[in-house]
Amino acid sequence: MWITRDEFKDIAYKGVWKQNTSLVQILGLCPLLAVTTNLVNGVMLSLATLLVMALSNFAVSSLRHFIPYEIRIPVFILIAAALVTVVDLLMNAYLHGLYVVLGIFIPLIITNCIVLARIEAFAAKHPPVQAASDGAMMGVGMLWTLALIGALREVIGSGTLFSGIDLVIAGAQPLHLMPADYPGLLLAVLPPGAFIVLGCMIAAKNWIDARQAAANLNQPAPVGAAGSH
């Protein structure tokens, strides 16, 4: 029932890069648009989602033989919603300042289709350890994407980085990367800015993949190597 090294590498590669939630599946756009106005918000919401996805994938996978096929969706949602409530209450108790900033988007993790999508597509068909790894790695994929989008929007939009860090680490100060009279490009902080930054990142990912594919074509893979995905 344990997980092999290759299996984990495959799950991690898919979650972090090949099936990246934000760049490839384009899921979870609502938190992406609303929350990634700065780096800290993006990272913290992703961490909460990561936790929910790992736990819900593990729970559903453990119970998958006991869930009647016909009513699986309501059961999945109930399990995931219970875990979201746990994360919601934990954040309210221990990171209250951030909880107020993120507001409705913590409970709304349950409506994020990526949670149900991974349960339905992966956890319901795989053993618990694999399922939990999948949830966590999809979360890591979301984490780095939202962190990058948040950082870009924050630097372009207001010239700072790590603003709101004091809500997570008491006493920490944000960085000011731009000159003091930087007027800030408000558009980057507004939802259209999120779409433009996301579009540029999707283009960058496709460009990297295309270059990779071209390089692989020129140098045929050695015989017996693990197949490309």
Next chain:
Amino acid sequence: MSFETPNVLTQSPYLVQPVSVTRIMLKVLLALVPGIAIYAWLFGPAILVQLALATITAALAEAGFLKLRQRPIAPALADLSAIVTAWLIALSFPPMGPWWLIVLGTAFAIIVAKHLYGGLGQNPFNPAMVAYALCIVSFPAIMSQWPQPLSAGGLAPLDQITAIFFPERIDAWAGATPLDHLKTTLRLATGNDSLTVQSILKDHTIYGIGGGNGWEWVTLGWLIGGLWLIQQKVITWHIPTALIAGIGTIALVFWLVDPAHYANPLFHILGGATLLGAFFIATDPVSGATTPRGKLVFAAAIGILAYLIRVFGAFPDGVAFAVLLLNMCVPLIDMYTQPPIFGEKHRGKA
């Protein structure tokens, strides 16, 4: 000098001159000259500096992005379309805005609104209006500062140049546009019945005799250039007429119902960017409607929306947002306004 033999021999009948993008764009630029001349005469040389900044930025952005896209640079630069975009941006931005504002707007228009969508002929949105929307949303304070004419105490010519390149050295030189001023004054006076549109227009010198002191003459320049474009068959009459009719009609309705709180139709036609938009911006052949009836619908809707946004919205003028919103509707409008094919009696039926 000997006569060169043409590479391509053309045969009779010599009826139609070849129409090239360069030729059309050159005519559009020429048509803008009267308005620009009046603008520079009345308001000072700042606008010429902005035009130069926008032109240089547009050419550099166009060349740089064509190189990235591995496309030939010279023909695309020679078609002048980037220069038209640049000039329209310069003319819709405040003439004494800081230099980085026009550079940012122009670069964004060329790179994001034009080349990311595939370059000339592919952009669904009017690039100049994308630049305006970007900057009015991001820097509303700077974008709302417009100058007085030189004769009415405007900034001296040298100070204007300083204001563009060293904005921190010049303070308090500008105010709101007439449209913006009227809206703000009316909002502040809510509940005060003695303050009407007529009294505001009479008490403040910025309104002049039409769309604003000095601006009415610049607007006249756009009208002259626009009529010449129609005479040259660069644009058709549909879009300017429908746009002016659209904004005129809705302004007339509001004015007839409540003349104390809504300005007369002429004020809205001559004020703001109405005529520049009607003749030069909404007539963009790429992002606008293409069928004759479609052009009428497209432009009339721009006129109505522009009025609603400038009177009830938060921004100084509504033409840019109206054009962008209607750009989105163009495929739909064109689909429902296909003219009958020659030989058809009724649409789609023989």
